[in-house]
Amino acid sequence: MNGSxxxxxxxxxxxxxHNLRSSKRRDFIFKHILTISGHFTIDQIYQHIxxxxxxxxxxxVYRAIKLFVDANILIEHRFGDKKGFYEINQENFQExxxxxxxxxxxxxxxxxxxxxxxxxxxxxxxxxxxDSFKVEFFGICRECLEKQKK
Amino acid sequence: MNGSxxxxxxxxxxxxxHNLRSSKRRDFIFKHILTISGHFTIDQIYQHIxxxxxxxxxxxVYRAIKLFVDANILIEHRFGDKKGFYEINQENFQExxxxxxxxxxxxxxxxxxxxxxxxxxxxxxxxxxxDSFKVEFFGICRECLEKQKK
DNA sequence: ATTCGTGCAAATGCTTTGCACCCAC
DNA sequence: GTGGGTGCAAAGCATTTGCACGAAT
Numbered sequence: 001m002n003g004s005x006x007x008x009x010x011x012x013x014x015x016x017x018h019n020l021r022s023s024k025r026r027d028f029i030f031k032h033i034l035t036i037s038g039h040f041t042i043d044q045i046y047q048h049i050x051x052x053x054x055x056x057x058x059x060x061v062y063r064a065i066k067l068f069v070d071a072n073i074l075i076e077h078r079f080g081d082k083k084g085f086y087e088i089n090q091e092n093f094q095e096x097x098x099x100x101x102x103x104x105x106x107x108x109x110x111x112x113x114x115x116x117x118x119x120x121x122x123x124x125x126x127x128x129x130x131d132s133f134k135v136e137f138f139g140i141c142r143e144c145l146e147k148q149k150k
Numbered sequence: 151m152n153g154s155x156x157x158x159x160x161x162x163x164x165x166x167x168h169n170l171r172s173s174k175r176r177d178f179i180f181k182h183i184l185t186i187s188g189h190f191t192i193d194q195i196y197q198h199i200x201x202x203x204x205x206x207x208x209x210x211v212y213r214a215i216k217l218f219v220d221a222n223i224l225i226e227h228r229f230g231d232k233k234g235f236y237e238i239n240q241e242n243f244q245e246x247x248x249x250x251x252x253x254x255x256x257x258x259x260x261x262x263x264x265x266x267x268x269x270x271x272x273x274x275x276x277x278x279x280x281d282s283f284k285v286e287f288f289g290i291c292r293e294c295l296e297k298q299k300k
Numbered sequence: 301a302t303t304c305g306t307g308c309a310a311a312t313g314c315t316t317t318g319c320a321c322c323c324a325c
Numbered sequence: 326g327t328g329g330g331t332g333c334a335a336a337g338c339a340t341t342t343g344c345a346c347g348a349a350t
Contacts, residue, residue, distance in 0.1 A: 021304055021349050042339080057307040062340065075288075078228035082315075082339060099278050110272060114264065122260055122287055128249050130289035137272055138225075139280035171324050171329055192314085207332040212315060232314060232340075 007034065007073055007090060014071035025056055029064040030073075039077065039085040039107065075132050079107065089132050097135030103144040157184065157223055157240060164221035175206055179214040180223075189227065189235040189257065225282050229257065239282050247285030253294040 011030060014020070029049060033040070046061045065086060068074040077085040079100050085107075095115050099108040112135055123130050161180060164170070179199060183190070196211045215236060218224040227235040229250050245265050249258040262285055273280050 019304090023305060023349085025306075055307075059308080059341080060306055063305085066340090080226060080228075082232070084339080099272060099276055099280070101278070108276060108278075110276065112268065114268060118262065118264060118285075119287060122247075122249060123289075126249055126258060126260065127292035127295075128251070128258075128287065128289045129295060130249070130287045132288045134284065134286045134288075135268075136284045137269060137278065137280045138282045138284075139273075139278045142277035145277075145279060169329085173324085173330060175331075205332075209316080209333080210331055213330085216315090234314080 026064045039087045099137045101141035176214045251291035
């Protein structure tokens with residue numbers, strides 16, 4: 001089973017559980033987010049879709065993305081900004097965290113395989129059913145450190 | 151050296167570096183946040199301070215808290231909400247992460263001593279100067295799981 | 301027919317900012 | 326006196342929502 005069928009199954013299951021009607025716009029947004037690697041914002045999605053389907057409203061994008069977050073298809077991040085960042089919660093993607101530079105805002109991804117073990121430990125310990133995680137480090141990146149020296 | 155002198159030193163250093171003047175209000179907010187364990191919101195601080203100093207404006211609280219975040223005295227969290235949550239970034243506090251129930255919104259803290267090692271590894275690997283981190287797990291808590299069964 | 305999905309614009313809620321005034325240096 | 330600190334109200338910005346209409350069942 002590859003990643004996208006896995007996610008599609010999740011979407012279909014969610015649609016059934018919530019008695020959703022089929023919607024071309026929502027399906028189109030869904031297909032589009034599958035093609036994105038890394039993070040994106042609502043506005044990026046909206047800009048892209050609006051080129052192909054100019055009548056779409058940004059509210060529809062908000063509603064769709066919110067639904068995908070609820071369905072645990074997407075993970076929402078707020079890296080200190082007020083704006084939301086989203087990324088696919090694909091189980092067979094590499095587990096990763098984020099390094100955020102608080103000076104230039106750059107976001108670097110890094111693999112963090114250690115997290116699975118910690119997650120399982122916490123699940124047992126707190127009797128929580130965990131379905132996503134975030135590991136974020138904040139600091140100053142090399143480039144900004146060098147700029148400071150000058 | 152205990153935790154609060156550590157933080158006070160951080161505050162003083164920041165004040166000097168940024169040529170801040172002394173401010174009774176900012177200092178009072180500073181002292182107040184030191185007494186709080188766990189997370190708080192801007193509004194909670196404002197409500198508390200306004201009882202003692204009714205003339206204070208909420209903008210002052212925002213400005214002070216933002217400054218403390220910039221000084222790395224506070225860590226800002228956004229647990230999916232639009233509202234910001236804050237907590238002290240006290241180095242000799244126990245390193246901890248958060249478990250967030252996406253159903254009832256409950257936030258549980260847990261120790262995560264493993265993180266220091268990971269942090270150091272990433273610092274070396276990416277040449278980042280890391281000064282704070284977040285580890286968050288999202289899922290459904292025991293109580294909500296039990297409610298679902300019924 | 302009924303109810304969900306959508307566009308639009310208004311509303312919301314947190315946060316920031318411009319301005320006039322006050323206060324520390 | 327100069328420039329930071331503050332209260333107030335207005336503005337900003339991302340996000341949500343009420344409403345009327347169109348589309349799916």
